[in-house]
Amino acid sequence: MTQSGINGGSCGSSRTRRKQRAALGSARREEATASDVGVGEIYNVEKFVENVNAVVKVATDPADVTADKPATLRIPNRPTAAFISEQIEPIYRSTRNVKLVSFFPSLNMKIRGLQKTELDQCFCLGMFGTLELQSDIHDVADQMLERLRTITDNSGGHFIAIDLRLDMLQQKGCEGAHGTKKCFSALEVGNFLQKIGFNSETVIYVTQSRWHEDLDELKTLFPRTYTKVEHLSASRTSLLLHVTKWSGSFASVLEFRGFGTFFRESVISIEKKDEFLNLENSELEKVIDFYICTHSDVFVPAIPGLFYANVAGQRIASGRTQILVPTRNPTSGASDFLSHYISDKSHLAYSCLC
Incomplete structure (x- = not known):
């Protein structure tokens, strides 16, 4: 097994390759909410931009694209070429500003055929060749x-x-x-x-x-x-024995099952x-x-x-x-x-x- 396919191959070699601009959101960790942690806080943005450069031009500040509110489009798992051309491309061409929100009404990881299509190459690039942790x-x-x-x-x-x-x-x-x-x-x-x-x-x-x-x-x-x-489990008896042994920066456990109380690591x-x-x-x-x-x-x-x-x-x-x-x-x-x-x-x- 080789990794020759993860560079995207012919991904974007025809009309889907047009270097459209994508905005990459940013949010500082200390300001983040449960559902709003910036991509750049988790993944190496520079590496991401480098990996997708042949397919899409990435703007790290949404304001670089447009100040207008984008049209939000819900994108299913592994959309077909027909879905892209019929549901996404017309709106993008008219507004030049769309927000893609993925959802998964069904999960399909099956191989579609013996030969990878251009779109499959893009899926492969997105799945294996783009993201690296900070x-x-x-x-x-x-x-x-x-x-x-x-x-x-x-x-x-x-x-x-x-x-x-x-x-x-x-x-x-x-x-x-x-x-x-x-x-x-x-x-x-x-x-x-x-x-x-x-x-x-x-x-x-x-x-x-x-x-x-x-x-x-x-x-x-x-x-x-x-x-x-770590966790402290309540004793079945009234006696609580708190014992912790420290090893480096981790709390190690000393278990005392006779008392029914112990720290978990x-x-x-x-x-x-x-x-x-x-x-x-x-x-x-x-x-x-x-x-x-x-x-x-x-x-x-x-x-x-x-x-x-x-x-x-x-x-x-x-x-x-x-x-x-x-x-x-x-x-x-x-x-x-x-x-x-x-x-x-x-x-x-x-x-x-x-």
Whole structure:
């Protein structure tokens, strides 16, 4: 597998290549809201502009384009050439100023055919050849990754990342056909991993931001289960014993199960916790989760959707194809539960990178 396709190839070689101007929003982190974190605060803007230069001219200040309010257009996942020519191009030509807002009424990562089209080349460029994290965010994510590897002394530095956000479990996206469910609780994921052969010493990272009591059952099966920040679990008795051992900038755990009270480790450094986790639904937090899930030895999506599909694409690109999809009653080994993106090679990434 090569990466010859990620440079965009013939992306934009004909009429779609016209170097239209795109505005790249900016927002300072200290002024950001939960839904308004500037692109430049997370990604390297200079690198982005360099990577897309052959396709689109990027203006870093929206005022450089126009002072008029742009027309907002909702763009579905992987729009067709017909959609672009019929729904986007006429409005752009008349206003010269549009705001594209992506939405995902359905998720389609399938390869469309044996030959990549010009539009597919653009999708590949957007998916794999444009974005790089800012150095400070990359450093924090790397430190968390290293922290997880250093506490896996009995498993050779290997760990599992589970995308499990408890607030998502009750949403409609978890409902399958005929009353079935496509999402899995912490206990269900724990039982799945145990039945396919993972032992209790396995280190697990969960994308849930902070510890929640619903994760306790997973912790019982796999004591080395961590979220981003430390947590104190209430004792069954009236005695509380607060013991913390410090190692560098991380809080390490001394567990006293006899008292029923223990500190759980912080995976993110204490001095970075407030900066990266102080916004509800923080985009920074999601970026960190994405980084860890794409670099873990095994990835388990307890929730279907775009995050899973994008993580799968990046893992395919890097050769980390151990993606295990849970089931409630596994009767065989881990290899039988590989993601269909891997077993069927049905992800667009295979087309982009080969």
